[in-house]
Amino acid sequence: MDKLHLSEHISQQFNEELEEVRSKVLQMGGVVEEQLNKAVKALITGSEELAAEVVQNDARVNALEVEIDDDCTRIVARRQPAASDLRLVMAVIRTINDLERIGDEVKRVAKTVGDELRGTLEEDVRQELEHMGEQVSRMLTSVLDAFARTDPDAALAVSKADRKVDVKYKAITRQLISYMMQDHSSIPVILNVLWAARALERIGDRCQNIAEYVIYLVIGKNVRYASIDEIMAELEAD
């Protein structure tokens, strides 16, 4: 076996390791998506059983993060990857951290589902929350897809979608505050709904973070504090 062959072999093995990590991230993302959809359904239907399931399953999300994190650290230590591969590993470490935090927010949504909530959600609030849940769930699906395909344009679209979630969140908050002012015996219940809406809004923010890592993978520049216009200019220059 000559040296070149050996080096190709090592590089092939390294690629396989990277691919395995990427596919584990998508697996983790899939679990988080499922958790999110269940939590929103529990919130809308008031199903405590479903909510309890979500709370219990969060441990799976955490375990996946620790596992992938260990994989990444091992890869960096053993393979000493060059710049572009290192960027991928860094993006993975950040992505799984955000996925894990999305899992935490999902758990918060599930925890707001309780006895006191059942039957007290006005139909219009229920619809707004359901709609917000769908928006956020679509963001998560799209950003995982953008990650899988390393597609900066798809990632940019996710970044833009977050603005809509913010608008929806503000509308729901205003509506809930006016309910609280009309009927102050409902305050503790409505506050719970507010926390749930806020958790959904935070999930949107974290999807946006992941979108930025995908863009960073492609243009190799930290874009977290750049405007969408600046990012687009970078992508066009690439």
Added chain:
Amino acid sequence: MDKLHLSEHISQQFNEELEEVRSKVLQMGGVVEEQLNKAVKALITGSEELAAEVVQNDARVNALEVEIDDDCTRIVARRQPAASDLRLVMAVIRTINDLERIGDEVKRVAKTVGDELRGTLEEDVRQELEHMGEQVSRMLTSVLDAFARTDPDAALAVSKADRKVDVKYKAITRQLISYMMQDHSSIPVILNVLWAARALERIGDRCQNIAEYVIYLVIGKNVRYASIDEIMAELEAD
């Protein structure tokens, strides 16, 4: 210059780079501490001027994160550090991420300070918030100190302190809800105070994250989902 000398020289340079990164983290931590203390003061005194200053200065925190993050990526790519040094670089990347997010929460606290808040805080709420602000500020100081000295025992103490912040947060929330129920015209103002308290509580959580990275640096194991007892057992076994 013989080979050994050269290698020592390179390693010496590497150590200097690592030291520089560490000292930049402490500098960033100092800025965040100052921001936190100002924001709490603005909240307690209702000073919009101070609050505006905090909002404006957040850009400094963000810029420091990007700078240190770039330093770390460059170090890993160029120096290809071995396991223990790599662990340090990883801990730095995570720490500055949490510091930046603490900066965001501080900004959220500052943003709740406005016209409508002035003069409306009951004295007891003011005192409770001030106390909570002090607790969180002490946590931040202690965890930066634990990071500077790589002291896992000090880090563990921070982890424990977070429980007290959580208890205080729950007490404040209960108090605020009862105010809202007594006087529902105060709801929008009190909600603002609730958001501020929640932001402080989140800052405590993030200090706890940083404490965990310090412990990880020492025992080389991801401790995020371990109980305090388990961590203590690990530290004793070390």
